[in-house]
Amino acid sequence: MMRPMENRSAVVAALLAASLTSLAASARLYLWPDAPGPVLLSPPPPLAIPPTAPAATRSVEIRPGDNFAGALMSAGLRARMAAELATLFAKNGAELRKLRPGSRLEVTWNFRREPIEVRYAPSPWVRFAAAREDGSWGITRAETEPDVRVAAVHGEVKSSLFEAIDDVGESPQLVMALVNIFEWDFDFTADTRTGDRFRLLVEKRYAGDRFVNYGRIRVAQYVSNGRVISGVGFAAGGEGRYSFYDPEGRSLKKSFLKSPLEFSRITSRFTYARPHPILGGTLPHLAVDYAAPPGTPVRAVADGTVSHAGWDGGYGLAVRVRHRSGYQTLYAHLSRFGHDVRAGTRVNQRQVIGYVGSTGLSTGPHLHYEVIKGGRRVNPLGEKFIPGDPIPRAERTEFERYTRALLERLEAEAAF
Ligand SMILES: [Zn+2]
Numbered sequence: 001m002m003r004p005m006e007n008r009s010a011v012v013a014a015l016l017a018a019s020l021t022s023l024a025a026s027a028r029l030y031l032w033p034d035a036p037g038p039v040l041l042s043p044p045p046p047l048a049i050p051p052t053a054p055a056a057t058r059s060v061e062i063r064p065g066d067n068f069a070g071a072l073m074s075a076g077l078r079a080r081m082a083a084e085l086a087t088l089f090a091k092n093g094a095e096l097r098k099l100r101p102g103s104r105l106e107v108t109w110n111f112r113r114e115p116i117e118v119r120y121a122p123s124p125w126v127r128f129a130a131a132r133e134d135g136s137w138g139i140t141r142a143e144t145e146p147d148v149r150v151a152a153v154h155g156e157v158k159s160s161l162f163e164a165i166d167d168v169g170e171s172p173q174l175v176m177a178l179v180n181i182f183e184w185d186f187d188f189t190a191d192t193r194t195g196d197r198f199r200l201l202v203e204k205r206y207a208g209d210r211f212v213n214y215g216r217i218r219v220a221q222y223v224s225n226g227r228v229i230s231g232v233g234f235a236a237g238g239e240g241r242y243s244f245y246d247p248e249g250r251s252l253k254k255s256f257l258k259s260p261l262e263f264s265r266i267t268s269r270f271t272y273a274r275p276h277p278i279l280g281g282t283l284p285h286l287a288v289d290y291a292a293p294p295g296t297p298v299r300a301v302a303d304g305t306v307s308h309a310g311w312d313g314g315y316g317l318a319v320r321v322r323h324r325s326g327y328q329t330l331y332a333h334l335s336r337f338g339h340d341v342r343a344g345t346r347v348n349q350r351q352v353i354g355y356v357g358s359t360g361l362s363t364g365p366h367l368h369y370e371v372i373k374g375g376r377r378v379n380p381l382g383e384k385f386i387p388g389d390p391i392p393r394a395e396r397t398e399f400e401r402y403t404r405a406l407l408e409r410l411e412a413e414a415a416f
Pocket of ligand 1: 268285287288289367368369
């Protein structure tokens with residue numbers, strides 16, 4: 001590849017040469033009208049190394065655990081220059097401590113096999129290019145503004161929500177975003193049914209013509225068993241507080257998640273009498289059991305403080321969390337705990353507090369989940385939890401107008 005500077009000076013030189021020739025020719029015609037025409041020079045002999053000798057570019061893919069200088073060395077640079085470049089990139093704002101696996105690094109070499117350009121795009125939105133001129137490197141940074149397009153997505157569940165969203169050409173990221181909107185109201189683990197339908201308007205972010213990722217979901221609806229749930233995204237009280245509300249302006253955010261696992265299957269519900277698989281006889285099961293593969297992350301269903309994290313008799317490795325309003329939750333048979341989870345640790349809703357296992361009195365990997373209120377175990381699937389704040393009065397009118405427009409657009413672009 002030719003550098004722009006060389007390219008430009010070559011063009012300038014050519015133009016200059018051409019105009020001098022014609023100037024000479026016209027001068028000769030003007031000054032010496034009888035003189036013979038200009039003598040055309042024969043083309044110069046080819047240079048030993050043509051200046052346009054094909055430059056070579058070598059591209060390496062960043063793999064997990066790679067560091068920048070190391071990747072430059074696998075692209076053929078010497079250690080010293082690789083270190084020099086790493087410093088230069090870092091100084092110019094490239095985040096080199098967390099390289100994105102799958103991103104690429106390109107090194108261009110001239111005909112003398114010297115590196116003359118290094119390009120690195122840490123994301124589809126930012127590109128760096130370092131060019132070597134007279135023995136020293138200069139660097140430029142270019143940014144691509146995401147082109148945000150709002151798209152309608154709709155579909156129907158045949159076997160699972162994952163499949164349904166995959167069927168309409170969208171990715172699992174979108175499934176998670178949809179589940180997160182409604183998980184206070186709808187238990188996708190237990191209640192998803194064949195024939196359920198969904199539709200939504202989502203921001204899609206493009207770099208040029210290439211889809212990169214999803215932005216925010218603007219509005220979503222899910223229909224199951226004749227029940228329609230709607231979520232409207234709105235930043236009440238300013239940007240950065242984007243959250244979902246029903247069309248009446250009530251927060252969809254209840255104080256507890258419906259399930260401590262994102263996806264799983266309920267194998268045993270809350271009951272006062274069930275045959276016990278290990279101890280025999282009939283015993284109350286004042287809990288919910290979820291089947292899930294070992295290692296599945298277990299999330300705190302609400303903010304709280306860990307009151308116990310350790311061996312807990314038949315519960316095996318278990319975590320207990322104390323929440324506001326006199327609630328406590330228990331997560332049992334874990335294989336291990338989440339990072340830094342021990343008695344006294346503050347945990348946030350959705351924080352991973354442990355991983356599914358089969359410790360204690362357990363017949364196989366599953367999560368045993370209890371909710372305790374005022375010292376008594378209550379049914380986690382039956383308990384009504386306190387909702388978050390509604391749209392404030394001052395923003396009601398704006399919210400209602402916005403919601404109407406979104407629902408109309410949804411109906412127009414993705415009629416059920
Ligand atoms: Zn259980």
